[in-house]
Amino acid sequence: MREFAGVQSRSAPRIYLPFILLLLMFTPRVDSSWWYIGALGARVICDNIPGLVNKQRQLCQRHPDLMQSIGEGAKEWIRECQHQFRHHRWNCSTLERDHTVFGRVMLRSSREAAFVYAISSAGVVYAITRECSQGELKICGCDTNRRGRTSDEEGDFDWGGCSDNINYGIKFAKAFVDARERMVKDARALMNLHNNRCGRMAVKRFMKTECKCHGVSGSCALRTCWLAMSDFRRTGDYLRKKYNTAVEVTMNQDGSGFMVADRDYKRTTKNDLVYTENSPDYCLMDRLAGSLGTAGRVCNKSSRGMDGCEVMCCGRGYDTTRVNRVSKCECKFKWCCAVECRDCEETVDVHTCKPHKKPDWLDLT
Structure with missing residues (x-):
């Protein structure tokens, strides 16, 4: 009897192995939980952040101050995402107290997921680079590699000041954000790595030269210049345009890269x-797809764009409510140095999308 039990226990793993492999193949991946750092605030404890892979946890433990920067940066890029999609059916909505932040909508390898991965990677670069330049981090400071004399369209200048250390921001963001994707070799991991890189490079794309004049009486006979990041809105606007022109791809047979799905597409997809x-149409609530639907969303009656009631409400129609709004008006400058305004009240119509109407036969019992 014992011998039979031993044989049975040894053969059990062989029986269940194919089932386990199938389960792993068809189980959706849990998305990057490092996004949840933004919700933790000052309570960032590496062991308590769900979903971090070993390398991310090690970096977190080694650089807790950088994790604080990433947490603040997460709030910023999520706000930027919501600004860019405020007039769309999918409006970058987050789920409160959900470790995935965006819910099941990120399980689909859609252009929305592409944008979120790009803007989140850009947000890490931006946050860390900014903190380096402000002297908030022990491990990095300003970029001191640019030295000497050079020129631009306004004449000669000397490199100096405090250039933003964009290269360190990119280096750390690549190590931390990409760590999870480098553990898996599938189409989604390749997609995420590509879009992460696009986000990092988008921040670097908008580096600008700032200068200070040292001439007599404020003239610019002598200038000291440095490189600085532009406002994060420029990165958001750029990636939003890239979302509009995102390219559908399929994985190579050897799993090493992508092929463009449209054979007539001739340009490189590097950027x-x-x-x-x-993507789903996001018109109706669909828990499996992660869609919240557009019922109750405010729309613009006079617009023919994405924020228009016809598009936003998916043809379901809209309700109109009259509301009173108070705003500042008749503002005057008063010497010295204040602005005085009146509170003006106006009545406006607010249009909101109707909910989906169930077919009559569903109400029959």
Whole structure:
């Protein structure tokens, strides 16, 4: 009897192995939980952040001050995402107290997922680079590599000041953000790595030269210049345009890269966002797809764009409510140095999308 039990226990793993492999193949991946750092605030404890892979946890433990920067940066890029999509059916909405932050909508390899991965990677670069330049981090400071004399369209200048250390920001963001994707070799991991890189490079794309004049009476006979990041809105606007022109791709047979799904597409995809699955229409609530639907969303009656009631409400129609709004008006400058305004009240119509109407036969019992 014992011998039979031993044989049975040894053969059990062989029986269940194919089932386990199938389960792993068809189980959706849990998305990057490092995004949740933004919700933790000052309570960032590396062991308590769900979903971090070993390398991310090690970096977190080694550089807790950088994790604080990433947490603040997460709030900023999520706000930017919501600004860019405020007039769209999918409006970058987050789920409170959900470790995935965006819910199941990120399980689909859609252009929305492509944008979120790009803007989140850009947000890490921006936050860390800014903190380095402000002297908030022990491990990095200003970029001191640019030295000497050079020129631009306004004449000669000397490199000096405090250049933003964008290269360190990119280096750390690549190590931390990409760590999870480098553990898996599938189409989604390749897609995420590509879009992460696009986000990092988008921040560097908008580096600008700032200068200070040292001439007599404020003239610019002598100038000291340094490189600084532009406002994060420029990165958001750029990636939003890349979302509009995102390219559908498929994985190579050897799993080493992508092929563009459209054979007539001839350009390189190096700087384009890429996706592998079409997006849902986001019209109706769909828990499996992660769609919250557009019922109750405010729309613009006079617009024919994405924020228009016809598009936003998916043809379901809209309700109109009259509301009173108070705003500042008749503002005057008063010497010295204040601005005085009146509170003006106006009545406006607010249009909101109707909910989906169930077919009559569903109400029959």
